[in-house]
Amino acid sequence: MLGVTYWSKDDECNAEKYDDARRAWERDWGSRCWMTYRRGFEALGRTKWRTDAGWGCTLRSAQMMVANALSIHTRGRHWRRQVKAKEDDESVDHVLSMFIDDASAPFSIHSVCETTTAWGAPPGRWFEPSVMCRAFSALIEANGDLRNQIAVHVVGGQNEDDSAGGVPTIDDGELRAKSADVGKALLLFVPLVLGVGRNINTRYISQLRSIIAFKQSIGVIGGRPNASLYLVGHSDDVFFYLDPHTVQPANSFAEAVDFDSYYCSTPLQMRGELLDPTLALGFYCRDGDDLDSLFASVKALAEANATAPVLDVRSATEAKAFDARASSPSTARGRALKDDEFHDWEFL
Structure with missing residues (x-):
């Protein structure tokens, strides 16, 4: 779950150790921030919308990803919620109160x-994961306190219509300059489309499992077609997720906030092949060491899946070499030879 492994097939088969791992996993699950549909909040802008039931699932999934990233930022990955009657944890309440x-x-x-309304995407419609990544990037950068602590980067999402295509690639020099080099943590979003049609291309599922196991992972905004979910972990061929499709009463600062309603006690799971191909990855890096580890993990995964990597990383040296190759007359011939491995694909 989000970079922490609780039980492996390689572990000694011991019932007591397994039970301990299971209880530890459940405590972790119960400490993940859970956002759902709400009803009865103040109308959104100039509209009459007072609930997001039926259209706000991607928005809530993105809220969960960012809230859990901020929880890790303020309390660390291994903080666990302590359930005490009438006694709240002020730091965590501060995170949730932002949502x-x-x-x-x-x-x-x-x-x-x-x-999103300023971008021509008003409430009442389903938002794509990429739109939510850009929206939260803008909101974090507009928040003075967080802007001084956390840099935000959306891979391939700097423009509303990014049609460059190809494998999303992160530039290590660019990310260092935005975060570690200036003493900031990094929140990284990677919107993706992994297939054509209503379901993910199954060749990418094992890579998603590996990515959720990265130390820096803050999960995946994904889910089923037209039903966004927040994926936080996996076990063998199933993914565990927090589901926003529960309608709860809205909270506001005008009255006591029900913080218990922002945690879920029931783990849910789905098989990977049922995932929608449109999704977004999230990563949180606290410092330069985290960045180094993330770059190494992404590079290793890309090399292990060279024919169809989900994500890749490029250093400044590689970027210069790429630019030089792009201007070479032999580039087109080399590209044609390389693409022969995809001769059995059908492009739609």
């Missing part, structure tokens, strides 16, 4: 929809 369905909260549904 309350109140117009004054920086990451509320009101703030998100105000941002």
Whole structure:
């Protein structure tokens, strides 16, 4: 779950150790922030929308990813929620309060929809994961406190219509300059489309499992066709997810906030081949060491899946070499030879 392994097939087969691992996994699950549909909040902008039931699942999935990233940023990955009657953890409450369905909260549904409306995507419609990545990037950068602590980068998402194509590639020099080199943590979003049609190309499923196991992983905004979910872990061929498709009463700062409603006690799972191909990866890097580890993990995974990598990383030296090859007359011939491995593909 989000980079932490609790049990492996290579572990000694011991019932007591397995039970300990299971309990530890359940405590981790119960400490993940859970955002769902809400009803009864203040109308969104100039609209009459007072609930996001039926259309806000991707927005809620993105809220979960960012909230869990901020929880890790403020308390560390191994913080666990302590359930105590009438006793709240102030630091975690501070994180969740940023997502309350109140117009004054920086990451509320009101703030998100105000941002997307300015881009021509008003509330009441389903948002793509890439739109949510750009929206939260803009909101974090607009927040003075967080902007000084966390840099945000969306791979291939700097423009609303990014049609460059190809394998998403992260530039290690660019990310260092934005984060570690200036003493900031990094929140990295990678929107992807992994297949054609309603279901993911199954060749990518094993890579998704590997990515969720990265130390820096903060999960995946994905799910079924037209039903976004927040994927946080896996076991063999199933993915564990938090589901936003539960309607709860809205919270606001005008009354006591029900923070218990932001945690889920019931683990849910789905098979990888049922995933929608449109999704977004998330990563959180606290410092330069985390960046080094992420770059190494991405590079190794790309090399192990050279014919169809989900993601790749490029150094400044490689970027210069790539530019030089692009201007060479032999580039087209080399490309044609390389692409022969895809001769059995049908392009639609």
